[in-house]
Amino acid sequence: MTLEEKKAKELYDERALNFVRTCNHIEPDYVPILGSVLTWPVGYYHMDLREMLTRPEELAEGFCRIFDEVRFDVSHICGISTSIRTLEALGSDTFFISPDGTTIQHEERCFMKPSDYDELIKDPEKFMVDELGKRKLPRLEKGDEDSYATLVAAAKEQMVFGRINSSIGKIMTQRYGIVPVYGKSKVYPPFDYIFDRLRGFAGTMTDVRRNRAKLLEATNVMYEYVKGWVGGAVNQIGTGGVVEGGGIMEGFPYAVSTLHCPTFMRPNDFAELYFPTFKLLVEAVYNNGSKTVLFNEGSWAKFNDIMKELPKGATVSMLDEDDPIEYKKDMGEWTTVCGGVHVATLKSESKEYCIDEAKRLLDSCAPGGGFVFSTDKSLCSGNDVNIDVFRAVNEFVHEYRG
DSSP states (O other), rough: OHHHHHHHHHHHHHHHHHHHHHHOOOOSSSOOBEESSSHHHHHTTTTOOHHHHTTTTHHHHHHHHHOOOOOOOEEEESSSOOOOOHHHHTTSSSSSTTTSSEEEEOOOOOOGGGGHHHHHHHHHHHIIIIIIHHHOGGGSSOHHHHHHHHHHHHHHHHHHHHHHHHHHHHHHHHOOEESSSSSEEOOOOOOHIIIIIHHHHHHHHHHHHSSHHHHHHHHHHHHHHHHGGGGHHHHHTTTTSSSSSSGGTTOOOOOEEEEEEESSOOOOHIIIIIHHHHHHHHHHHTTTTTOOOEEEOSSSSGHHHHHSSSTTTTTEEEEESOOOHHHHHHHHEEEEEESSSSSSHHHHHHHHHHHHHHHHHHHHHOOOOOOOOOOSSSSSSSSSOOOOOOHHHHHHHHHHHO
C-alpha cells in the first residue's frame, strides 16, 4: 500500500465511523457531507458523455477530478446511472442523452395494460419476461439468430459500462477516501416497481382510483418477487468491521430505497396501497442489523405519522422538497435527516448567503447527531451550482462546530 493509499484508507475509516455515528444519533466529530453527484463533472469538464462512455478509465479519471475541487466525505452514488449504450443495443429508447450531451433523461413508456393484471398476479416473472419483455424490446422478436446477435452486442456494451462506475468507485475510495453509504442490498417498494417499470405515472394513478383491488393484489404479489433483494443486508453484517468502531459498524454499508410514487399520493392511499409492503422490507433490513437509505423524492411531510410506524433508527432520509429543520423536529427520533442548501440557491446566491443558510441548518439539525449535510437534488449538469460557492459551503460545514 502506497503512502497515498494509506492516507486515503485512514480518511475512509474516519469518515465511515463518523457517518455511522451520526446515523445512530451519536454526536459525530463533524457533520458528514454527502455527495450526490451524477453527470455534473461530465458537463463541468466539458466532456461528451456519448463519446466518453466508450472510454471507461478515461471517463473515470476525468469524472473524479471533481473531488480535488469540492469536499465530500460520503456519497450515495457517484457515477453514471444508466447504461445508455446497452439499452440502445437492445432497441430501447426509454432513456436517452439530452441535447446538452451530458445529462441522461427518461421518457415514460407504459407497456402493461390494465387487462394484464391477472397474468401479472398469476406469475410475475413469467409475465414480465415472456410478455412484457417482447413489448419493451421488439428487437428480440426477430428470430433466434438476430436475437442472439442483439444480446451479444448488449452484453458487450454492459461489460464496458460496468468498468465505468467500478473505476470511479475505486478512485473515490482508494485515492480520495470517500465512503459509499449503501451497498448492493436494495429495498424496492413493490408499489414503486409497478409504477416505475410496468404501469407508469398515468396508468398507476388511474388504477389507484379505478382498479384499486387489482393494484393492491399485484402489489402484494410483487412483494414476494422483490423481497429477496434485501438479502444482501444479511451478508453486509460485519463488513464494516474493517473500520474500527466495534458493533456500531455492523450492517454498514446500508441498503438503499429510491421512492418515486408517494409524492403524488394522498396519505390514505399511501397508507393502504404503498406502505404495508414497504414497511416489511425496511423491517427485514433493520432486523438483519442494517439500515435503509431512503430517497424521499418530492414532499414527504404529509406521511410523517405513517412513517412513525417504522422502527426508530431504521432509516436515513434524503430529503428533496421538505424543510430539513421542520422534518428533523418531527421525525428526528425515527430517522437520520439528510439535507442542506438547495442546488438553486448554490447556483444563484452569494457565498455569504449560502454559508449563512448552511449555518442555520447546522445550528438547528446537527446537535446530538442524526444529521447529514447534502444538496436537495443530485447534480447533473455542468452549471447546476456555482462551484466556488459550493466549495466554500462544504468547507464551512466541515469546519463549523457551533
